[in-house]
Amino acid sequence: MVKCHFRGRENRVRVSANGVMARAWAILSETYSYPQIPFRSIGRKCFAWALRKAWAEAWAAAALAATSAEELTARVAEIDRELGDLKYRGFSTHTTKRAVELRELARPMVAEPFRRSLEADAFKLAA
Numbered sequence: 001m002v003k004c005h006f007r008g009r010e011n012r013v014r015v016s017a018n019g020v021m022a023r024a025w026a027i028l029s030e031t032y033s034y035p036q037i038p039f040r041s042i043g044r045k046c047f048a049w050a051l052r053k054a055w056a057e058a059w060a061a062a063a064l065a066a067t068s069a070e071e072l073t074a075r076v077a078e079i080d081r082e083l084g085d086l087k088y089r090g091f092s093t094h095t096t097k098r099a100v101e102l103r104e105l106a107r108p109m110v111a112e113p114f115r116r117s118l119e120a121d122a123f124k125l126a127a
Contacts, residue, residue: 015059020051020054020055021051023054024047024050024053025050027050028050031050032046064108064109067112069113072109072113075109076106076109076110079102079109080106083099086098
């Protein structure tokens, strides 16, 4: 269990170092085709990058888990509003790229309340 501080409030979020290491190896194999290409050809710097990326993903997931449902709903509404406003921008701006960025940003936020309700139902069934 790792003690985390997000947005001024203290939360306890479980971040597993073993899970982060497994994710780093998965990132390495996805990016560099690790089993086919030997590790000595890839190098430690590339693995260090994959490990940093895995830790960043873990801390982002922990921050998302520590966010309240009301904050998630407000942020998703803000992203939806910005996506709606993109169609009124001029042609000189990069609207397609921004739309993809916003959808990628909103995807875990939309899934999080559903995941929480599934966990709550599982706890009720276990009790």
